[in-house]
Amino acid sequence: MRRQLPEATSAAYTIEPIKFVDLLAQRRRLGDGIDKAIWRVLEHGHFILGPEVEELEALLATCCGARYAVSCASGTDALLLALLAWETGPGDAVFVPSFTFAATAEVVALVGATPVFCDVLEDSFNLDPVSLDAAICSAEEAGLSPTGVIAVDLFGQPADYHILTSTAARKGMWVLSDAAQSFGAQRYGGSVGTFGDATATSFYPAKPLSCYGDGGAIFTSDPDLAVRLRSLRAHGEGSERYEHLRVGINGRLDTIQAAVLIQKLTIFEEEIEARQRIAHRYHAGLARLVSVPRVSMGARSAWAQYAIRIKNRESVATTLLAEGIPTAVHYPKSLHEQPAYQDFPVAPTGLSVSTALSDSLLCLPMHPYLSETSQSYIISRLRQAVERS
Numbered sequence: 001m002r003r004q005l006p007e008a009t010s011a012a013y014t015i016e017p018i019k020f021v022d023l024l025a026q027r028r029r030l031g032d033g034i035d036k037a038i039w040r041v042l043e044h045g046h047f048i049l050g051p052e053v054e055e056l057e058a059l060l061a062t063c064c065g066a067r068y069a070v071s072c073a074s075g076t077d078a079l080l081l082a083l084l085a086w087e088t089g090p091g092d093a094v095f096v097p098s099f100t101f102a103a104t105a106e107v108v109a110l111v112g113a114t115p116v117f118c119d120v121l122e123d124s125f126n127l128d129p130v131s132l133d134a135a136i137c138s139a140e141e142a143g144l145s146p147t148g149v150i151a152v153d154l155f156g157q158p159a160d161y162h163i164l165t166s167t168a169a170r171k172g173m174w175v176l177s178d179a180a181q182s183f184g185a186q187r188y189g190g191s192v193g194t195f196g197d198a199t200a201t202s203f204y205p206a207k208p209l210s211c212y213g214d215g216g217a218i219f220t221s222d223p224d225l226a227v228r229l230r231s232l233r234a235h236g237e238g239s240e241r242y243e244h245l246r247v248g249i250n251g252r253l254d255t256i257q258a259a260v261l262i263q264k265l266t267i268f269e270e271e272i273e274a275r276q277r278i279a280h281r282y283h284a285g286l287a288r289l290v291s292v293p294r295v296s297m298g299a300r301s302a303w304a305q306y307a308i309r310i311k312n313r314e315s316v317a318t319t320l321l322a323e324g325i326p327t328a329v330h331y332p333k334s335l336h337e338q339p340a341y342q343d344f345p346v347a348p349t350g351l352s353v354s355t356a357l358s359d360s361l362l363c364l365p366m367h368p369y370l371s372e373t374s375q376s377y378i379i380s381r382l383r384q385a386v387e388r389s
């Protein structure tokens with residue numbers, strides 16, 4: 001499908017179909033590098049914890065400046081492994097934002113602890129420290145023991161770790177960074193992977209650094225934690241095979257996925273820079289029209305998503321789709337409104353921002369290969385759709 005651009009230019013021109021995320025363009029750019037890397041794994045046959053896994057872990061740690069990187073089977077397992085390593089369980093309150101993907105709270109419930117939902121900030125969409133304070137008080141009153149905070153770097157922007165870690169430290173709580181969407185981002189002169197006590201990321205295909213299936217990693221500067229995580233991802237294995245020191249899971253990253261990630265890492269920094277340019281162009285074209293995302297001073301977002309806030313979201317999205325522009329809603333419901341999570345405690349001050357965001361955010365196409373022409377088209381069509389709605 002090719003479309004005519006609407007602008008009244010004398011030479012009418014056409015553009016390529018617009019994708020929400022374009023993994024094929026990335027594969028074309030890498031030539032046969034990925035195919036060859038997968039082929040090498042097929043030839044050596046070490047499909048589980050093969051040499052590429054260790055190589056990738058070293059590259060990931062160097063890339064973000066973390067001391068240890070432990071790869072695993074998914075972003076969800078990355079979060080779960082951290083909770084298992086800290087022996088989080090019944091009676092423990094773990095504070096999470098309500099406006100996030102289900103996995104953030106799911107792992108807390110899975111280990112038998114209690115997720116306590118907090119509200120998020122209107123401008124960054126990240127955990128609101130005031131809501132967190134209130135939630136800690138009410139969890140204590142309810143007889144729970146405040147144990148940890150999972151801060152989510154929603155849509156790619158790091159949360160405010162300075163405030164969140166000092167709140168956590170006052171209560172002796174750990175901070176786990178859910179960086180599923182933010183690997184490659186920066187704040188306070190450091191990179192994602194170095195904030196909090198541990199960082200969990202995901203290599204799911206739609207994330208900024210992705211593989212061809214499920215994958216994830218945990219970063220930490222704590223050597224004992226790194227040892228426990230390695231053991232837990234392989235059934236709690238000790239230094240010898242069939243020696244099980246703890247109850248773990250099968251949470252290893254496939255060697256083939258590690259091989260894919262090694263190739264993709266070679267262009268990752270350039271891709272993150274391309275995302276900055278694209279976010280800039282959206283900002284320049286849309287800031288006067290709709291509410292656009294704001295990046296905190298000194299921070300660099302990984303721009304997993306570019307989310308605008310609008311009224312009449314459904315009609316605007318329908319109009320855009322008819323014009324060949326795919327959009328997405330992250331997330332149509334906050335977790336405290338979901339059937340699986342509605343009975344868990346919430347911050348006593350309410351979750352009005354989470355609810356408002358779930359009713360009004362719309363994510364636009366965002367990937368490093370989005371052309372300037374496509375973006376101009378998206379901006380002009382969005383302008384028309386908003387003005388008409």
Ligand SMILES: *Cc1c(COP(=O)(O)O)cnc(C)c1O
Pocket residue numbers: 074075076077100101103104152178180181201202203204214215216
């Ligand atoms: C994607 C995502 C996860 C889970 O990652 P998977 O690799 O899909 O298991 C966790 N938290 C957030 C915020 C996510 O966006």
